[in-house]
Amino acid sequence: MKAVLNSTAKLSAVAALSSYRNNTASAPASPNPDIDVLSPTKSLPPSPNVLRLRLNPISPSEVLRKKYPNPPPLFLCNSPNKDASRNNTIHPIDFTFRSLLPPPASKLGVNEAYQTADPNNAPQRSIDMQSSLPRPGGSRLPAPSSSSGLPQPHQQPLGDLGESTVNSRIGTFGASTIGKPSALKTPAPSRTLAPMKRPASTLDNNETANDRPAQIARSAISQTGPTAAIKASAVRTTGKSAVAAKPGASRIGGAAKPGLARPQTSMNLRNRQEAVPSPTEEMSADEDKAGSAPYQPKKRSQRAGWDIKGRLADLEEDHREMMDKLADTSQQKDMSSMKVIELETIRATLETKNSHLQSELSRDQAELNKCRMELLEEQRLRRVEADDARRQLLNETDELRRKARDDIDNLERKSKTEVNDLMTKHKFELDELRMAFDRLKMEEAENKRRHAEELSSLKATAARELEDAQQRSRNEILELRNKNELEMSTMKNQYQTEIATLRSTCETELVRVRAELKVETAAHNETKDELAIAQKMNKDMRSTISEQSVNSLNMESSARALRDKICSLESIISERDNSIRLRDGNVHDMRQNLETAMAKLRTEETLRRKLHNQVLELKGNIRVFCRVRPPLEAEAEPAKIDFPDQDEEAKDIKLFSMERSTLGVEAVKEHPFTFDKVFNPASNNNIIFEEISQLVQSALDGYNVCIFAYGQTGSGKTYTMTNKDGMIPQAVDQIFRTATQLTEKGWTYTMEGSFVEVYNENLNDLLGKDTDLDKKKIEIRHDKGRTTLTECTTIPLDGPDMMEEVMRRASNNRMVAATKANERSSRSHSVFILKLAGINSITGEKCEGTLNLVDLAGSERLSHSQATGDRLKETQNINKSLSALGDVISALGGGKEVKHIPYRNSKLTYLLQNSLGGNSKTLMFVMVSPLLAHMSETLTSLKFAKKVSQVNIGTAKKVRVDSASP
Numbered sequence: 001m002k003a004v005l006n007s008t009a010k011l012s013a014v015a016a017l018s019s020y021r022n023n024t025a026s027a028p029a030s031p032n033p034d035i036d037v038l039s040p041t042k043s044l045p046p047s048p049n050v051l052r053l054r055l056n057p058i059s060p061s062e063v064l065r066k067k068y069p070n071p072p073p074l075f076l077c078n079s080p081n082k083d084a085s086r087n088n089t090i091h092p093i094d095f096t097f098r099s100l101l102p103p104p105a106s107k108l109g110v111n112e113a114y115q116t117a118d119p120n121n122a123p124q125r126s127i128d129m130q131s132s133l134p135r136p137g138g139s140r141l142p143a144p145s146s147s148s149g150l151p152q153p154h155q156q157p158l159g160d161l162g163e164s165t166v167n168s169r170i171g172t173f174g175a176s177t178i179g180k181p182s183a184l185k186t187p188a189p190s191r192t193l194a195p196m197k198r199p200a201s202t203l204d205n206n207e208t209a210n211d212r213p214a215q216i217a218r219s220a221i222s223q224t225g226p227t228a229a230i231k232a233s234a235v236r237t238t239g240k241s242a243v244a245a246k247p248g249a250s251r252i253g254g255a256a257k258p259g260l261a262r263p264q265t266s267m268n269l270r271n272r273q274e275a276v277p278s279p280t281e282e283m284s285a286d287e288d289k290a291g292s293a294p295y296q297p298k299k300r301s302q303r304a305g306w307d308i309k310g311r312l313a314d315l316e317e318d319h320r321e322m323m324d325k326l327a328d329t330s331q332q333k334d335m336s337s338m339k340v341i342e343l344e345t346i347r348a349t350l351e352t353k354n355s356h357l358q359s360e361l362s363r364d365q366a367e368l369n370k371c372r373m374e375l376l377e378e379q380r381l382r383r384v385e386a387d388d389a390r391r392q393l394l395n396e397t398d399e400l401r402r403k404a405r406d407d408i409d410n411l412e413r414k415s416k417t418e419v420n421d422l423m424t425k426h427k428f429e430l431d432e433l434r435m436a437f438d439r440l441k442m443e444e445a446e447n448k449r450r451h452a453e454e455l456s457s458l459k460a461t462a463a464r465e466l467e468d469a470q471q472r473s474r475n476e477i478l479e480l481r482n483k484n485e486l487e488m489s490t491m492k493n494q495y496q497t498e499i500a501t502l503r504s505t506c507e508t509e510l511v512r513v514r515a516e517l518k519v520e521t522a523a524h525n526e527t528k529d530e531l532a533i534a535q536k537m538n539k540d541m542r543s544t545i546s547e548q549s550v551n552s553l554n555m556e557s558s559a560r561a562l563r564d565k566i567c568s569l570e571s572i573i574s575e576r577d578n579s580i581r582l583r584d585g586n587v588h589d590m591r592q593n594l595e596t597a598m599a600k601l602r603t604e605e606t607l608r609r610k611l612h613n614q615v616l617e618l619k620g621n622i623r624v625f626c627r628v629r630p631p632l633e634a635e636a637e638p639a640k641i642d643f644p645d646q647d648e649e650a651k652d653i654k655l656f657s658m659e660r661s662t663l664g665v666e667a668v669k670e671h672p673f674t675f676d677k678v679f680n681p682a683s684n685n686n687i688i689f690e691e692i693s694q695l696v697q698s699a700l701d702g703y704n705v706c707i708f709a710y711g712q713t714g715s716g717k718t719y720t721m722t723n724k725d726g727m728i729p730q731a732v733d734q735i736f737r738t739a740t741q742l743t744e745k746g747w748t749y750t751m752e753g754s755f756v757e758v759y760n761e762n763l764n765d766l767l768g769k770d771t772d773l774d775k776k777k778i779e780i781r782h783d784k785g786r787t788t789l790t791e792c793t794t795i796p797l798d799g800p801d802m803m804e805e806v807m808r809r810a811s812n813n814r815m816v817a818a819t820k821a822n823e824r825s826s827r828s829h830s831v832f833i834l835k836l837a838g839i840n841s842i843t844g845e846k847c848e849g850t851l852n853l854v855d856l857a858g859s860e861r862l863s864h865s866q867a868t869g870d871r872l873k874e875t876q877n878i879n880k881s882l883s884a885l886g887d888v889i890s891a892l893g894g895g896k897e898v899k900h901i902p903y904r905n906s907k908l909t910y911l912l913q914n915s916l917g918g919n920s921k922t923l924m925f926v927m928v929s930p931l932l933a934h935m936s937e938t939l940t941s942l943k944f945a946k947k948v949s950q951v952n953i954g955t956a957k958k959v960r961v962d963s964a965s966p
């Protein structure tokens with residue numbers, strides 16, 4: 001903006017101000033037509049400290065022409081029409097003065113001059129607002145001293161003051177230094193620089209003398225402008241002396257650093273400032289050019305008092321010089337005004353920018369708030385989502401866990417079925433093969449026998465036939481010969497008789513015939529013919545005989561044929577022999593197949609062991625079964641016990657007790673528990689053994705197995721463990737059965753059993769002599785995973801019958817012990833230890849397992865006050881060993897972090913050291929009495945069992961056998 005006010009206008013403004021101060025109720029009439037005194041607008045509430053003036057424009061063309069041969073386009077920052085501004089049209093300017101306090105006299109200064117740059121107002125006049133220095137002669141000419149009110153750029157460095165100073169200057173030009181410049185300040189500087197920007201006059205009066213750095217800063221501001229003030233502030237901040245603020249450094253266009261001289265907050269603003277040519281720099285150049293040295297009147301020789309003319313001439317000369325100087329000053333002032341206007345333009349631009357920035361800032365803040373709200377909403381949604389997801393995850397985890405459990409059970413069932421099927425199949429196949437083999441053997445023998453028989457019968461038949469044929473032919477020949485001979489003899493005889501007869505007849509007749517010989521000679525001749533015929537007949541007979549001979553020959557040939565037949569039969573027999581040999585080969589192949597099948601069976605047995613172990617591992621190496629015994633006939637009120645899932649998994653049990661609240665109200669309380677298996681009172685020992693048979697099998701497979709029965713006295717521990725169909729007899733029975741079956745697969749097992757009692761932390765041999773009870777000191781030794789007991793009877797078990805002997809001996813000894821201490825069986829732990837060692841003669845595998853079946857002492861807690869003497873000792877020892885057992889199990893569940901397992905805390909845990917923990921499979925029966933009277937003890941037992949079931953013992957390992965080469 002380039003606005004130059006003529007002196008009249010300024011006077012009018014001053015008059016308006018004073019008038020306004022006197023009468024704030026209404027806008028005073030303007031004393032000058034160029035100035036409109038405006039009433040406070042609606043938006044600005046009436047205030048004695050707010051005055052709005054409208055200064056009519058005055059063309060600065062002359063001034064501009066002087067200063068700028070090519071004047072830049074002028075803008076009025078508050079022009080309503082920017083296009084008009086661009087056309088060099090100057091519009092009225094509104095000034096708003098926020099403070100109407102009169103300027104201090106020192107600031108108004110003597111000779112506060114308001115000069116117009118308007119050449120139309122020439123001759124230029126200086127306006128003495130309030131006072132002027134007395135000059136020699138009493139005239140009130142402006143004093144040519146350094147204290148003159150003439151603008152002294154060096155004392156008010158524009159560039160360094162920034163726009164606030166520009167406002168002050170406008171005040172100087174327009175309405176004196178009326179009011180504080182704060183209202184006209186450019187956009188607020190940064191907070192750190194705010195104190196530096198504050199003019200000295202606005203500083204608090206109540207600052208103490210101790211605020212030395214603040215004072216230094218203030219003085220720096222008043223003396224040198226903000227640059228020094230910044231430095232002074234820096235001094236204040238660092239506690240250094242204000243001496244560091246060198247006034248010289250704050251000169252206009254001097255060493256003042258733009259960064260410090262222009263305390264802008266926005267980068268844009270700074271850039272804008274840098275883009276606009278720095279007016280202060282121009283100013284500095286102008287000032288340098290103008291030579292702003294203060295006016296000094298020429299030194300002349302003192303004129304005599306009477307030399308009025310001379311003095312007048314001096315005065316006029318002085319006056320001229322001063323006027324010249326004044327003209328220069330005025331010129332400088334015009335230039336300064338132009339700079340001021342430029343600065344005002346910049347300020348207005350910056351203000352606009354600032355307002356834009358403010359609005360942007362508020363928009364951004366609103367957006368930020370919106371974002372924040374959105375963020376909060378998003379966070380809330382995310383939280384809700386996360387909660388949902390967590391819930392879903394938990395549900396899924398539960399579902400998965402349930403599924404995994406189901407899968408494990410299914411797998412277990414499946415593998416059990418598979419194993420059984422496999423076993424059955426293999427057994428069946430084996431039986432079939434064996435039967436096939438036997439059949440083949442029998443067939444082979446039968447064939448051989450049949451062939452031999454056939455052969456012999458054929459031979460005999462052939463021989464017989466041959467003999468018969470020969471005989472027949474011989475007989476025939478003989479017959480024929482005899483017949484022939486007979487016929488021949490008969491015929492001979494006949495012929496001889498006939499001949500004799502004939503001869504006699506002939507002789508008689510010879511005589512007669514001789515007579516008749518002649519007659520008869522003829523007849524004789526006839527007879528001769530007849531003889532010839534007979535001879536012929538004889539000949540025929542002979543031919544018949546020869547025919548018979550031929551027949552005989554034929555017979556011989558048939559005998560030969562028979563012989564051939566015999567030969568062919570013999571060849572058939574040899575063929576059959578070959579086929580038998582072939583079959584023998586087949587039998588051999590089948591035998592080999594059988595061997596392969598057996599080997600496969602053995603491999604599958606190993607696999608089955610592995611699978612079996614995996615299944616048990618999946619079930620957990622420590623498992624807890626709960627068994628509720630049925631109430632006995634004589635027993636009173638039963639407790640309410642529910643078995644919610646007996647038809648499905650049979651894992652849950654729910655007990656109901658009456659509990660009295662603190663208010664004395666009785667209510668039924670549910671106590672739900674979940675175990676690996678829950679057996680209701682209807683389950684018998686066989687059903688229960690089915691569930692543990694796999695564990696028993698593990699002992700055969702080379703694992704250490706420990707089965708406990710835990711519960712209060714009378715809950716059914718002994719019944720479960722040592723009854724005739726209890727776990728111990730059934731386990732031993734199964735072991736023998738399985739061991740026998742495994743012999744086919746090359747396994748041979750040796751078994752030996754011990755039975756000990758832990759009573760009052762002492763071990764007693766239940767298979768030893770009853771007289772040694774409580775006398776022998778049995779020591780426990782652990783060596784490379786094997787436990788041995790010194791001086792303890794170990795019985796080799798050759799068959800299940802031996803077990804009866806073992807059980808009988810043990811129960812005898814317990815009975816003897818029971819006579820020593822009442823109810824001792826309930827107050828001691830009995831441990832049956834079955835050691836199994838197996839070796840496979842085919843594969844060379846070896847394994848060693850131990851099966852420990854433990855009937856624990858009654859778990860009921862006897863009140864110490866009731867127990868005394870031996871009973872107290874018993875109770876203490878039972879409590880000690882049971883709690884030691886709990887400690888060992890929970891330490892085992894602690895994983896690798898737990899370095900020490902307190903096995904040695906009781907004899908029981910020390911005895912079972914190798915059968916508890918990572919190398920073993922443990923099963924605990926928690927036995928439950930169904931009686932209401934035992935409810936409290938039952939709950940205690942179930943809680944203990946629950947803790948045990950929550951323990952996760954690591955994977956069991958096979959007992960390492962040094963010489964094993966699996």
Ligand SMILES: Nc1ncnc2c1ncn2[C@@H]1O[C@H](COP(=O)(O)OP(=O)(O)OP(=O)(O)O)[C@@H](O)[C@H]1O
Binds near residue numbers: 630718720858
């Ligand atoms: N499942 C069952 N079916 C039938 N009767 C049972 C059953 N369980 C236990 N009993 C009977 O309950 C009574 C107590 O059982 P048992 O002696 O086995 O208890 P216990 O817990 O071993 O007691 P203790 O700690 O005194 O040895 C016995 O008479 C037993 O025959």
